[in-house]
Amino acid sequence: MKKFLLPLFFLFCITAFGQTKVEGMVTDDSGMPVAFANIIFINSSEGTITNDNGHFYLESDETYDAIKISFIGYETKVIELTQKVNYGLEIVLAESAEALQEVVVYTGKQSKKNNPAIEILKKIWAKKRQNGVRMFDQYQYDKYEKIEFDLNTIDSAMIKSKLFKGLEFMFEDLDTSRITGKTYLPIFLNETFSKVYGDNNLDREKEDVLGNKNSGFSGNQAITAFVEDLYSDYNIYNNYLKFFDKSFTSPLSKTGVDVYNYVLSDSTFIDNKWCYNIIYYPRRKNELTFKGDFWVNDTTFAIKKINMQVTKSANINWVKDIYIEQDFDVVNDSVFLLKRDYMLSDFSFTKKEESKGVYGKRTTVFDNYNFNIPRTEDFYKAVSDPYDPRVFEQDSAFWKNARLEQLNDDEAGIFNLLDTLKTVPKFRTYYDLVSILGSGYIEIDKWNIDLGDIYSSVGVNDAEGIRLRGGARTYFGQNDMWRLEGYMAYGFDDKKFKHGFQGKFLLDRKNRLIISGGNRRDIEQLGLSLTSTNDVMGRSIASSSLVTVGTNDRLSNINLSTFNIEIEPFTNVKLNIGSSYRELSSALPDAFSLDYVDSTLPTGISSEVKQFDISTTLIYTPGKRTIGYGVERSDINDDYSTIFIKYTHGIDGFLESDFDFKKLQFSYTQPWQVGGFGRLTTSIEAGKTFGAVPLSLLSVIPGNQTLFTIYNVFPNLDFYEFVTDTYVTVHLEHNFNGRLFSRIPFLRKLNLREIIGVRGAWGELSEENIALSAPTNIPLQAPTDKLYWEYSFGVGNIFKIFRIDFNFRGNYLENPDARRFGVTGSFGFSF
Template sequence: MNRFLQIIFFLSFFSVFSQTKVGGIVQDESGEPIAFANIIFKNSSEGTITNDNGRFYIESDEVYDTVLVSFIGYETLEIELGQKVTYNMEIILQEAAEQLAEVVVYTGKQSKKDNPAIEILKKIWAKKRQNGVRQFEQYQYDKYEKLEFDLNTIDSALIKSKLFKGLEFMFQDLDTSRITGKTYLPMFLNESFSKVYGDNLLKEEKEDVLGNKNAGFGGNQSITAFVEDLYSDYDIYNNYLKFFDKSFTSPLSKTGVDTYNYVLSDSTFIDNKWCYNIIYYPRRKNELTFKGDFWVSDTTYAIKKINLQVTKSANINWVKEIYIEQDFDVVNDSVFLLKRDYMLSDFSFSKKEESRGVYGKRTTVYDNYQFDKKRPEDFYKAKSDPYDPRIFKRDSTFWKNARLEQLNEDESGIFKMLDTLKTVPKFRTYYDIVSILGSGYIEIDKWNIDIGNIYSVFGFNDAEGTRVRLGARTYFGQNDTWRLEGYMAYGFKDQKAKHGLSAKFLLDRKTRLILSGGNRRDIEQLGISLTSTNDVLGRSIASSALVTVGANDRLTNINLSTLNFEMEPAKNFRVRLGGSFRTLSSALPDAFSLDYLDSEAPNGISSEVRQFDINTTLIYTPGRRTIGYGVERDEINDDYSTLLLNYTKGTRGFLESDFDYERLQFSYRQPWQIGGLGRLTSSVELGKTFGEVPLSLLSVVPGNQTLFSLYNTFPNLDFYEFVTDTYATVHLEHNFNGRLFSRIPFLRKLNLREIIGLRGAWGQLSDENIALNSPTNIPLIAPDDQIYWEYSFGIGNIFKIFRLDFNFRGNYLDNPNARPFGITGTFGFNF
């Protein structure tokens, strides 16, 4: 979400020209706005519908002199246009004396029998099929994609403000959106051209990127990743369409009749095919729904043209408008090919009509379809390199031929304008401020070093008291093949310095062979994770939480050194092999003892562990998408599953290591989009340690004594309350995204979101390990009698940024200082 804020803040600091433009408001005789009224240019299929406030904007490349305004129950109004551009129209519709008998609109559950639009919808369901390219053995086509960000709602006050003093040249060429009617200034543009090849028999597809060109944020990988994730592919025939991590009910869905009202509005020829026009709009407010219309062929019942606009009342943050258009070429009864896909998002901190924001637009054009051209399987295995430097250096001749849709005058000017902006000190200052807020790092370009992370500067815990930390990393570019990073920290209570150092080297780009290593000497809360930390730079929030529940004194001194090799032999499958040596001791020995029996110690008890481990880890993340090819890559989606298998071998004697043991661990995390019911996140972890080990090497069921809601922890458990050498845990968390609250009238306008959680843990601790750790002052309890469980109810989206969780403990209430109830929370910018 920081990527989103980076774009919003930055642009907030700073088509072929249409022939006919019309905008205004539609009202009834009493002055009330009419939502979802139909606006269409006479003798055309070009139209739109009014928004929730009765407002509309429509434009066309053609010249029209008449516009038709209609809505069920009102007389159709035919308005002559005296000029090409007509804004601020106030249109009054008169109630009709008689309603049309052949079209019936219901406010409750619809009768499928009496509504002709529903009858057409049934035929769409019966004949809906995959994209037409799936009907052939092989296929190929050209694909041109254009991504753009624009600053919108520009007026004279903004242009003359002190913020843009000295940057007035930016506003010399402004255009007007054909969707919203607002003026906008293009600030970022990315173009790509590729050829796509597929074989349905082999079930193979590959995309060869032949050209890529951008202006604006080309060097900012996090913003590029945000854009990629923002505009993921979708299929309008699916029951639900996912945008911004939320599922919107498709108007073509079989569940649509319970979500939308449908009206058969018109019929006409489009490209020599007779088509019906159906208008749809939502039955209820605050749900994740669209409004708009679609044209459908009368013989194939394939969609010829559709537009979808998210209603303003939809429970989604920071997005004022989402508008989608798709045009299809209906070839015959079994083939319909996507020709053009357009999506516009209007990002803004407010949904008020006059609020300024940022347009994010994606246009994808498909052409030159060819079918049944057979290629050997090796052709599909040979993937092209999307980061080949030649791809980013294509000349003007290449782009003139590659653009399946030409740039308009404003878009063409982006490259020149941004070249000029980069030389303006004031612009660089704005960019640097926002870059720091978004990434957390201060860029020192002349040294190729970033200072940060600024969000980790201050912390507090019982051992260190107030703590300060300052770090830095090398940064030559987003695709660096090596990176050095480190930090220094100081605790004012223990008066000790700490540090962390890390180095990573990409040795082979094809297999992503990476050598990494480092050293960390610090204080850490180990009882918040089931897996031993091998991160020489990271730090859990529990180690520095300003406010905690109960005594947060079970902290550990850690001196960790690591050396690892990692490679990716297959896409999204990583293999990691490495070794680590750690020294562990209690940071507060009087309150938290890590003592264990040691026959070789002078008094038979040791307080410190020295341990060398060899680790082998397999990680599989199907569906994971990344951007960049450097030693560090950004992820551009979070809807993939993660399967992890880890084997650890502790070796006694090597480097004076203390223990021989083996540990096997498995975890599986999966997010699930449950249609219109929201998003479920599930995770399962299993593990077993073979051999006798001290408390500092056992598996602690993750407690949480902070006031933050942390997934994969148990908020009603104290740190080290349950200690195991064999364990199994499960976590379930479901976010309904306001589906339930939207049906409660007095809660509907608050756009709250309901979250429920269920957590469980079972574990055992062997008698041998209990005996070994008998000197410790920590009760060694494992949840072996019955599964420990908790449940929670949460309310999210409070003031758009806060979430509160009410957590309940299900059992083991007799444990010392057991907490039966607790409240945790978090904050963040989420759609």
């Protein structure tokens, strides 16, 4: 009886909403699937196209009684719909000899010459700057955004599984996706209402958030930041659209003719405007492209409606499907404005049709456009506080008016569902597990403390042997105004305890005035970065690497105390004034010496440096986006540049400090999206130390004796192989994201990604500094006579998580134990 009732239950669920639903397959006379065939409801502009396997699903809130199926080279077919829900349709298209004779160039790969679709595309390029809000001096509009996450592909086996035992009530309200036809259960919903103001003459825009309502995992900053990064804004008129850190070629791109086939399919009136319908689909597999169609006006050549769906073969991980649709409103003969933007992402471990996953959906509705209302520049500088408590406390009356698109029954039910789930112990267990794996911390809510991080619990190095570490931090919420954290560690070989603790306090939220300080006594692998560490809680991967290349015994004891004052006077401009006191000595003095000449001692040699310094640091990160307003914030994006300037003054005599010196350092890091050719990351660093200092205070060209791929280091250099007081380094790394491998037939299906890198370093070391550290057993050498350089070739996305780099040393092969070649690798989850 249960087996009989369950299908009826699902049938009811998927037919309870929507007026017309159609699903099926399109094949030719021989039974082969017809990919990218056009499916449209008769007498409408609502449609879709078949996927690579000829499958389609189409849904509308309106009632229709027929669909039309067409594709160039085949006879157009009309199918009558006898009921609201029509599943399992098997549609066979017959080849049209007449059509093939007339438009033979449009079969399969489309010609770029004498193609009316491409002629229309050229006119879109010419007119695109004249459409929308950019035509006016000033503009303003209301913006309502709704982000939702759903469990999808829910079946009886999933409901009955042990995983959801005791949580069956979750599945009482299921809906069906109008895009994929799969059942889903909403589990997260975020709503935001804001007013946007812009001035094209001043090149200014600001968004005032007036309301924000969250259900689901609103207290988890990591999830919230992920959602924000996931759904960044995009413009379909741009040549490339960035999703999941990948650049997809837009179907409206000027380079689109090289990667897409275009077909002029239909024309009709939409909102009393004559529009053309153009179908597009990729010329090659495994590239970051879409398939779909768009409607374009015949006089202004502005897009009226566009649908985009990522092809199954696209080289992107963990995302089975991406579907985008945008509708534009006709204001007059020359102005089309974005009215509605909808994006659906289907996250899954595999791209198999039956695989289960999570839908991520964003709906943005725009309304109440007004133009040419001038405002002062001060108006745009006065940015509202999106974290004002009043924004999160708006009542039901506010949301009734603010929702430019009303919630359906399932969306409205999320709030009640999540309130119930939070009281279920089993659900809390699942949630806690995911949170621990994501953040690395175990939450102890009743104490307002997090334990961790768990990923630093165990380590191994030559000085400590096996090392255990345990830590904790205060955590009242993601926007804490202060935070304390600390750790204890123990090495089983040296039989010593180590520790670190730190406190941060946010004194002024507007200017982000923060004071912080702490102490750390530990063993560390210095020389992995050109800037000396002032982080009393961090630890480099080289300090506890399980496997090293060559002998890695150049570890140091460090006792570091810091105090810092930080302020952000302007957005993304951070100024830090701080002081530090450090004591440095070798952790393995028999193998690695940090001795230096000290005429004040009877032996004339000192093995420990005591140094006090003050520093001023300026960090500028244009384009950086963050979330939260507490003492610690989360970054949303990673495509911003970073300019770093630091001045350090070491003071002799204060707190028994040993040396007086000045150091100036500069770095600039810039990621570049090179259109459809992937992502190039560039960085340059330069610095100079004025005054005599020993080895422990010099600038070491960062080497890498681990097997991990680490950016901004030289993988074929040993630690302390090159030491400088003046230096310049350059790093270039380009990830093609599979652009090249996708053109090689036997590699295409593996979705591998190719990475190339080039690195160089030049430096000097004065005779005075060499003499000061003369007793050391480290050969003091700088790459002065010729630039040291390396190059590498890498393969990423191996089994979706691994990357291997093959690193080659360009010169200085005569150095003792010089490593000509090395292999490094890394693993991680990325799109």
